[in-house]
Amino acid sequence: MDSDEEEQVQLELAAEVRSLRHKLRAREQEVNALQEQMETVTTQLHETSEELERRMEFVVDAMTQIESLEAQVAEAKRSVLTYEMQLHERTQRERAVEAALQGKEKQCEHWENEFHRVDQELSSQIGVERELKEEIQAKSDDMRACKAKLQAVISSVDELKQQNASHRKKERTLVTTLRQQVEAAESSQRSWKVRLAKRELKIESLRRQCQDRQKELDGVERERKQESEVHERHKLDSQSDLEKLNVDENMPEMERVEKLLKTGLDRQKISILNSLPKILASNNTKTNLTLVLDCMKGVWQKFESEMNADPAVLLEIFKTLASLACTTVDGKVLRYPIVTFHEEYAEQLEACRAEKKNAVFLLTDDQIAKLLVPFVLDIIAEIQQKDYAEDASLALIAMLPRVGTALKKTQVRTVL
Numbered sequence: 001m002d003s004d005e006e007e008q009v010q011l012e013l014a015a016e017v018r019s020l021r022h023k024l025r026a027r028e029q030e031v032n033a034l035q036e037q038m039e040t041v042t043t044q045l046h047e048t049s050e051e052l053e054r055r056m057e058f059v060v061d062a063m064t065q066i067e068s069l070e071a072q073v074a075e076a077k078r079s080v081l082t083y084e085m086q087l088h089e090r091t092q093r094e095r096a097v098e099a100a101l102q103g104k105e106k107q108c109e110h111w112e113n114e115f116h117r118v119d120q121e122l123s124s125q126i127g128v129e130r131e132l133k134e135e136i137q138a139k140s141d142d143m144r145a146c147k148a149k150l151q152a153v154i155s156s157v158d159e160l161k162q163q164n165a166s167h168r169k170k171e172r173t174l175v176t177t178l179r180q181q182v183e184a185a186e187s188s189q190r191s192w193k194v195r196l197a198k199r200e201l202k203i204e205s206l207r208r209q210c211q212d213r214q215k216e217l218d219g220v221e222r223e224r225k226q227e228s229e230v231h232e233r234h235k236l237d238s239q240s241d242l243e244k245l246n247v248d249e250n251m252p253e254m255e256r257v258e259k260l261l262k263t264g265l266d267r268q269k270i271s272i273l274n275s276l277p278k279i280l281a282s283n284n285t286k287t288n289l290t291l292v293l294d295c296m297k298g299v300w301q302k303f304e305s306e307m308n309a310d311p312a313v314l315l316e317i318f319k320t321l322a323s324l325a326c327t328t329v330d331g332k333v334l335r336y337p338i339v340t341f342h343e344e345y346a347e348q349l350e351a352c353r354a355e356k357k358n359a360v361f362l363l364t365d366d367q368i369a370k371l372l373v374p375f376v377l378d379i380i381a382e383i384q385q386k387d388y389a390e391d392a393s394l395a396l397i398a399m400l401p402r403v404g405t406a407l408k409k410t411q412v413r414t415v416l
Helices: 003-058 064-115 124-236 241-243 252-261 266-274 277-283 284-307 312-325 343-355 367-381 386-402 409-415
Strands: none
Touching: 003 064, 003 124, 064 277, 064 386, 124 266, 241 284, 252 266, 252 367, 252 409, 266 277, 277 312, 284 312, 284 367, 312 367, 312 386, 367 386
16 A cells, blocks of 8 residues: 555656646746747837837928828837737736746645655655656756746836837927927918918909909990991992992802901901801801801901001901800800909809800810911911900910810910
């Protein structure tokens, strides 16, 4: 019986020693894993510090990167918090392991007392007991080494905490600089608003001046029309002029237009040019449009070369060209609004664009780009009197919204 008990005690001791060895190996593996994780955390923190130093160089672009920086800082905070939580959990695990080891040490002491109590009965097992003591001493040495490693890990954690505190200080300085830049931007925005208000007041004064100038021009236009009417009355005195007024009523409409533009009186030419959009609405073909443009070019060249020519005819040509670019099939003229205050002009411009989306124009964009625009550019190139330059430019400006990519760059350079 004593031998069986001794064998059982030996087996239990051997099993306990094996379990202790297994736990110590597991503990060493956990400590190695902790060291690797701490090295990973250290490298990540170094990378984070380098990233922050690089971002300090781009403070000039901070206005556009505020949101991304805040998101990255928040992500860094979350990662640091997770690392701290992981470290806290690992320290708790280490404490639990230490408590378990202390319990095992107490068990070892208990078994040593048991060995001393049965020393006389188990004299044959002294050698085995010595071996067990040596193994236990080795394990205690291993435990001391593990404790030293854990102490080194704790010191590295303290260093990491200090680095985190320095990073938080840098973050606070970054936030203060960003706030200062935002305040500077807001102050510059306020100054721009003041400048914009002054500019709008200046625009209003200029608009009033333009209205006054327009009234003066309307008066001058009325005087010119009266003078032209008097001049026409004088011309009607001759029999040849009276014959020009007689046009066959059965003549086709486009032939009548061609005849009046080539041989008609100034008043007849103005009347034809004024009603030209309505005439083309019922005769809208490329041939008719080309014919009308050729007649208008002949009128332009004739009146441009004459010194005493009536300027009303030339001005009516430009008005007709602008109207052709903006007239719809139902006879409505869609032009861009006159420039006024910013908000009012924006509303009018938006309404005009919405109306143009649903409108069907008399002439297509291709006809505008290939026929009307080159015609106006040729006229602008041949202008010799500055009085007609502004009206020609207004006619070209009226066509620009209808022009697509068909307009050649060389023609644009000619205008400029």
